[in-house]
Amino acid sequence: MADKAETFADLLPEIEMVLKAGAPRDAKLQRVCDILKTRVPYFDWVGFYLTDPEKPDDLVLGPFNGAPTEHVRISVGAGICGRAAQTRRLFVVQDVSKETNYLACGPDVKAEIVLPILVGGGIWGELDIDSHTLSPFSSEDGEFLGKVCALVAEMVRSRS
Numbered sequence: 238m239a240d241k242a243e244t245f246a247d248l249l250p251e252i253e254m255v256l257k258a259g260a261p262r263d264a265k266l267q268r269v270c271d272i273l274k275t276r277v278p279y280f281d282w283v284g285f286y287l288t289d290p291e292k293p294d295d296l297v298l299g300p301f302n303g304a305p306t307e308h309v310r311i312s313v314g315a316g317i318c319g320r321a322a323q324t325r326r327l328f329v330v331q332d333v334s335k336e337t338n339y340l341a342c343g344p345d346v347k348a349e350i351v352l353p354i355l356v357g358g359g360i361w362g363e364l365d366i367d368s369h370t371l372s373p374f375s376s377e378d379g380e381f382l383g384k385v386c387a388l389v390a391e392m393v394r395s396r397s
């Protein structure tokens with residue numbers, strides 16, 4: 238792929254435009270998944286998990302692009318997603334085979350990055366990305382995806 242920094246610099250304004258457009262929320266989140274999955278070769282599964290308003294200790298699968306997953310509901314504390322929700326911090330795993338608290342999605346997945354999306358001091362949801370490449374994520378990925386999550390949070394706040 239082209240230089241990571243260059244690719245991310247191109248994608249950010251595109252994603253910002255999608256999130257600021259007048260379309261239904263889930264259609265915009267779906268578009269963000271589609272852009273990330275198709276334009277970054279080592280992003281093999283891209284999806285959002287959203288906090289269940291009825292049961293705030295659960296994350297429910299929202300829009301995604303990639304193979305269907307059995308993990309459509311994840312409790313806070315369970316797996317990488319659940320722990321990112323618990324700590325409210327970026328969670329990067331460069332080699333999932335070394336993780337004990339991990340919810341496997343398939344034998345091809347080698348690495349995962351999860352970022353919480355914080356709105357009003359609470360977890361609104363998460364952006365979750367699986368990779369079939371070992372150790373694919375650098376600080377550039379964290380920074381770029383953090384900006385994507387900040388744009389999602391801004392969209393959510395502007396509608397509430």
Ligand code: SME
Binds near residue numbers: 318341365
């Ligand atoms: N691997 C995740 C579960 C979700 S899938 O990656 C889509 C986890 O351990 O939380």
